Amino acid sequence: MLTLWGNVLASGILMGLVYGIIALGLTIIFGVIRIVNFAHGAMVVFGLYVGYCAGAWWGIPTIVAAVGAGALLFVFGYGLETLVVKRFVTRPHHIQFILFIGISLVLSGAQLIAFGPDPRPSVSHLSFETIAVGPIRLDLARLQAATVAAVMILALAGFLKYSTFGRFIRAAADNRLGGLMVGLPIPKIYATTFGIGAACAGGAGALISPLFDAQPFLAVDFTLLAFVTVIVGGLGSFVGALVGGLTIGLTEAFAALLFAPSLKSALSYGLLMIVLIVRPRGFFGAKET
C-alpha cells in the first residue's frame, strides 16, 4: 500500500517538474511582455511532434530531440514576437486573446496537414521501461523528462539571475518605463523572452513524447494545463510556476489513484477554483498594482 502511494507520489513529482517548465515558459512571457500566450499548448504539441519525428524517422534519442525542439521553438518564438506579437503588446486584452487563439489554430492546422488527425505513438523504448529505486518503481521516460526539465529550470534560473541579459529581462519585467529611461534594448528583450518561453514549451513537448501520443488536438489541453498551473502558482512568478507545476502534477496523480484517471483534469480545475476563491493571486503572485 505504502509502495503504491510512493509510486504515485514520485510520478506526480516527476510530471510536476515537466508541467513546471511548461508553466515557466508561459509565466516568463507574461511577466515581461504582459501578454498571455494562449498558443502555448500548440507549441508544446509542436515539440511533441519534433520528439515523435526524431524518434520515428531518424532514431534520435528524446533528450537530443528536446534540445533541438527547444532551439527550433526559440527561433520560432523570437521571429513570431518580432514580426507579429510586438504589434499587439499595447492592444486590449481581447484583441491579444484572439491573436493567440489564431496563432494556436494555425499551428494546430499545420500539424494536422503534416501528420493527419490520428495519434502518433512514440517509438521510444523508454516508454515501457522502469527502474526500481528502493521499493518505488519509476518509469524511465518520466524520470528522463523530469531530470531534463529540472536541468532546464536550473539553467533558466541561473541565466536570469547571473547573466547580463538575464538581468535585462528581470529589469524589463520589473519596470518597463524605467527600462526605457535607462536605454534597455526593449525589442530584443521582448523577442528573446518570447523565444525562451516558446523554447520551454517545445523542449517540454519533446521530452514527454515517449509519454503522450502526438496529436494536434492536444494543444487546447496543454494550454489549459499551463494556464491552470500558473494561476495556481501566481501569474508572473518563477517559483510560483514550479510550485504550481508540482501541485498540479501531484493532484493529477492522486486523483487518478483515489478516484479515476478520467477525473484528473476535473480535480485540477477544482483546485484552480478553490485557489481563485481563497487566494486570487495564486500562491506566489504579486499584488495587483
Add this chain to the structure above:
Amino acid sequence: MPNEPLLTVQSLTVGYGGSTALDSVSISIYPEELLSVVGANGAGKTSLIRSIAGVVRPLDGEIRWRGVDIAGFPPWEICELGIAQVPEGRELFRNLSVEENLLIGGSLKRARARRSGNIQQVYGLFPRLLERRLQAAGTLSGGEQQMLAIGRAIMAEPELIMFDEPSIGLSPSLTRAMFDIVKMLHAKKTTILLVEQNVADSLSIGDRGYVLENGHVVLEGTGAALLTNKEVRRAYLGL
C-alpha cells in the same frame, strides 16, 4: 551665447489623446550649462523631459542633439547618445538589488567598458548605497532611492542629465545635499537640465532658466534675472 547649443527643442508639441501638455515649446541647452526649468503642477515639465528621452512621442516639432533631429528616435538610441535622466518617481527596478540597478545603468555601449570603475565612483559619492548594495531597491528609503536614481544615471557617463524634481519628498537637509550633487556634476562639466518646483533654489544655481506655464514658455533669462523678475517673485516665490 558662446557656442552652438548641445540640445535645441524647437516648436515642440506634446499631447495625450486630446489634451495638450506642451504647445510649441522652444528651449536651448548649451554645453556645460545648468539650465533650470520651473513651472507649477501640470505645466508640462515631465512631458518635456520624456519627449527629449524618446519615451513620449511628440506630435510636432524638432529635438536637435548637436544639430541632428532625434525626435522619433527610440529611447535606447537616445540614451546611447549620452542623454540620461533622473526621472520623476525614480522609476527604479524595485525587485533588483542596488548594485544590479547600477549595473543596468552602466550597460550602454558608451559606458560599459568602464562600468566597474564607475560603480566604485558612485559608491564613493553615496556610501549609503555601498552599505546597501545587495538590498532590493524597492526597500530603500526615499532619499536612498533618489541617490540610486542619480547613481544609475551617472553610470551611463551622460553628457546631459535631466533631473525631474529631484528634491521632491526629501527633507531640507537631503534637499541641500541633492542640490550639492547637482552643482558638483555641473562643476565636472556635465550639462544639466534641472526641472523643479523648488523655484528659488533651482533658479539660484541655474545659469539660465525657463518658466513653463500650461505648456507654454512664458519667461526665459539668466537664473539671477528670473529670480528678481516681478512675475516670478509673485507667482512662484510668494513675494
